[in-house]
Amino acid sequence: MTRILAVLGPTNTGKTHFAMERMLAHASGMIGFPLRLLARENYDRIVRLKGAGQVALITGEEKIIPPHPRWLVCTVESMPLDRRVAFLAVDEIQLCADPERGHIFTDRLLHARGDAETLFLGAETIKPLIRRLVPGVEFMSRPRFSQLSHVGAKKLGRLPPRSVLVAFSAAEVYSMAEFVRRSRGGAAVVLGALSPRTRNAQVGMYQAGEVDYIVATDAIGMGLNMDVDHVAFASLRKFDGRAPRPLEPTEIAQIAGRAGRHMNDGTFGTTLDAGTIAPEIAEQVETHRFDPLKTLYWRNSDLRFASVPALLASLDRPPEKPGLLRARDADDQLALAALSQDEEIVKLANHPERVRLLWEVCRVPDFRKVMDESHTRLLGRIFRHLAAPKGRLPTDWLAENIRRIDRTDGELDAIVQRIANIRTWTYVSHRSDWVAESAHWQEVTRGVEDRLSDALHQRLTNRFVDKRTAVLVRRMRDGDGMEAEIGDGGEVRVEGEFVGRLKGFCFEADKAETGAAARTMQAAALRALVPEVERRLAQALADPPEAFDLDPDGLSWRGEVLARLAPGFDALHPQVEAPLGELLPPKGRERLRKKLGEVLGLWLAARLPTLFRLPDAPLTGAARGLAHQLAEGLGSMQADESLVRTLSQDDSLALARLDIRVGRHGLYIPALLKPKAQALRALLWRIHTGAPAPGIPGPRPAVMVPDGVPAAFYEAVGYGVLGKVAVRRDVLERFAALARASAHSGPFQPSHEMHSALGLGIEATESALGALGYVKAGDGFRTGRKPRRKVRPDKPSDSPFAVLKQPR
Structure with a gap:
């Protein structure tokens, strides 16, 4: 029977070192850490001791698995529990009480076991609940190696060297790092949103003595072992995702515990602006005595995949054991609930294997930690691709999404957001059952993250490290x-x-x-500028959509660009990037981003009303499919004969009522062929593709296509490409009709009407005729190949649009 041991104590007690020694004493083992950074650090330690062929690293974004590893180092979420090992350990087990991730740690506490030995490492506060929930558990308490002392409040400018200054927002971190740079020559910066590579590089500067200070969020509290003498809190309140609240004594202890390394004593306190830590709380931190946890978060892991509703119901099942509290809906459950409202998704998830696949897709993390509609839409597209006959993500689609992220320009927040985005694709790339050439895409995404991380480290260093004085x-x-x-x-x-x-x-x-x-x-x-920024922010949030405008530089307000646009899930729905400006506070930046997102949708809908009405139009079958493609094509497209032929008369009438013209060679919306609409369509195409857009044709019926300009651009602004000529869709239908009429009686010469329709001269007319399938012979042009099957009968009485011409 396996031995279950809970090793409990404060920070700097050697719990992790003890667990690693115990694991390596067994023939096989697995240990789960709360952070990818910690897992990587301890994986590297074991590799140095035992060799790369003996140990595997398994996280959501990184998998290094040799053929026959003896020991597995994982993040807690990624532990492969179906693999039998002699030893198993879970670090920071008190995170069972974390509102966001607690249910995962609780599941490991209840179900993860090694064949010979199981260790749970964490704080003493969880001891009563472990005793209640885990039969036969043994306990080992470990004392802290060094003394931790409270020293009260200090001025920001008088913090001793080898100090960590802790704040709870990126804006506060940047502001204080700027202060330290001016007064002390520089500071390393650590935020939770930084990649491991960037965090290691910043901490490396500190450890090497290049700077004597670190300014950080509470991300410093877990997973970073440094030579720190003093921890100063710049605030004793934090925003926990729902509301600002005071720090819990255990949170203060977790962060303050970074001070003192091994046998070196450490101190903690506050800055003068933060006030002082209450004496009773300071005593708790110094003596490591805290109130025990009352409940742990739990979510049912025995899921039913009979149907989407059955899966949702099984996720909602309440716990049956005392001391467990049902976890609030996690991101994966919220994504599943959102996608369950999509009729197409539900139809595809029509049997248990598909329901299981949908659940696996919903568990793809949103590392931006915002869980907005764009992430849910991305999950929906991933599932649709995987539910298609090929069952894989299209390589060109995957490559395009990664390419858009592979940019190192922009401000700190923009690079941080791109790092979060590429981490999602790194996670996807490790699903070899989803992605062809999985190893290749893992290498690609790692390369993108490394480039972004290096760029971010360089920007942080340039901004917050300056040793010159004046x-x-x-x-x-x-x-x-x-x-x-x-x-x-x-x-x-x-x-x-x-x-x-x-x-x-x-x-x-x-x-x-x-x-x-x-x-x-x-x-x-x-x-x-702080008061002026607050005034401008309030005004921008209050202004109506008419106060904003969209131009090639981005979304502007009162003549100044506030945010640039990034590609969305299609060309019609670009996304608003993080608002420009280092002066915006985090909450204000997020409120402004949401405001700009709303403004952008209203602004586009007012100028492209037909396209935005299409998703809710009363269409069915083939008509709905064509309308969907037309919206993605920004209002014009080549005719899909197989789909158009299936249109019923009612479908054709419904499309006509929406001002959609269905021709023999394409579909288009006449109102969107005007120059202003063309300019907006060209801008949306440029944002979506990232390619430079040439000048729009304007009111001209046809233009010659310059070398290097893709046909897709002209289609996006309402033109079809015939040979060397781009012809406006309505003119193309008229020109093709003239050619068909002329060819009806045999070989023909281009008529004056044909030349006038294009207005570009004889060579352009002949090029267009050639593209339509006509061959130039000695006596004129004639049909050079068997005509295409007609999209519609020629007789007006048989046409779906004939009813529109009938008198009432």
Whole structure:
């Protein structure tokens, strides 16, 4: 019978080291860590000891599995529990009480076992619940190696070297890192959203002594072992995803425990702005005595895949054991609930294997941690591809999605968001049953993440590390600061000197200034801009959609670009990137992003109303399919004969009522052929494809196609390409009709009407005729190949549109 041991104690007790030694003493073993960063760090340790062929690394985004590994190092979510091992351990088991991930840790506590030995590592607070829920468990308490002492509040500028300054938002981290850079020469920055590679690079600067300070969020509290002497809290409240709340004593202890390494004592406290830690809480942290946990989060793992409703019902099952609390709906369950409202998805998930597949797709993480509709739409597309006959994700679609992310331009927030996006595709690439050439795509996504991580590290370093000092630095540090003012035109002056301009929410420094003086002036200006930023943000959030505009540079407000657009799930639905401007606070940035997303949808719907009405139009069958393709094609498309032939008379009438013209060679919407609509369609095409868009044809019926311009561009603005000529869709139908009429009696010469229809001369007319299948012979043009099957009978009485011509 397996031995179950709970090894409990505070940070810096050697629990993980003990578990690793125990695992390596067995013939086989598995250990689950709460973070990918921790799993990678301990995998590297075992590789150095035992060799790469003996150990596997298994996380959602990284899998290194040799042919016959003896030991497996995993994230808790990725532990392969169907694999039998002699030893099994789970680190930070107190995370069973975490509202977001707790149900996963609780499942491991209840069900994950090694054949010979099982270890649970964590805090003493979980001890009563482990005793209640795990029969036969033994306990081992480990004391902290070093002393942890509370030293009260200190001024931000008087923090001792080898300190970590902890805040709870990216904006606060950036602001304090900027302060440390000016006053102490620089700081490393650690945020939860950083990739492991970037975090390691930032911590590496600190460990190497290049900087003496780290400014971090509470991500510092788990998984980073550093030589830290002091931890200072810049705030004692945090936003937990629902509302601001005070830090729990256990949270303070987890973070403060980073101070002191092995036998070196450490201290903790606050900055003056944060107030002081209550004496009773400080005593709890120093003595490591906390109230025990009352409940653990739980979710049913015995799922039913008979149908989507059955799966949802099994996820909602309440716990039967005391001490367990049903977890709030996790992201995967929310995604499943959302996709269950899609009739097409439900029809595809028509048997248990498909339901199981849908659930696996819903478990693809959204590493941005926003779980908005765009992620749900992506999951829907993944499932549709996997439920198709080929059962794989299309290679070109996968490549295009990754290509869009593989950019290192933009601000910090934009790069952080791209890292989160590529992590999702890295996760997908490890599903060899979903992706052809899985190993290749794993290498590709790792390369993209590495490039983005290196770029982010470089930007963080450039922004927050500057060891040069100057007279202006001393004036700001020793005096009362510099006076700054904002002119009516956005000019920013510090101590009467012009230092730059405020455009939207971006500060553009005066290029005439360089070096430390310019950066110091900029920092003073940024502080002075806080009230103005708050005023502008309130105004932008209150303004109606008419106050915004869309142009090639992005979504603008009052003449200033606020955000750029990124490709969405189709060309008609671009996404709003993180708003531009380092001055925006995180909550304000998110509110503005949501506002701009709403404005963009309303703005486009007002200018392309027919396209936005198509999804809700009362269409069925082939008509609905054509309307869907037409919307994706921005209002025009080549005729799909097989689909068009299936149109009933009612379908044709319904399309006609929507102002959709169905011709022999294509479909189009006349209103979208006008120059303004063309310009907007060209912009949407450029955003979606990332390719430069040439000038739009405007009102011209036809234009010659320059070399290198893709036919897809012209189709997106309402033109079909015939040979070397792009012809507006309505003109193309008229031109083709003239050619058919002329060819009815045998060989023909292009008529004046044909030349006039295109307006480009004889060569263009002949090129277009050739593309339509006519061959030039000595006596004129004649039909060169068997005509296509007609999309509709020629007789007006048989045409689906004939009824429109009948008198009422």
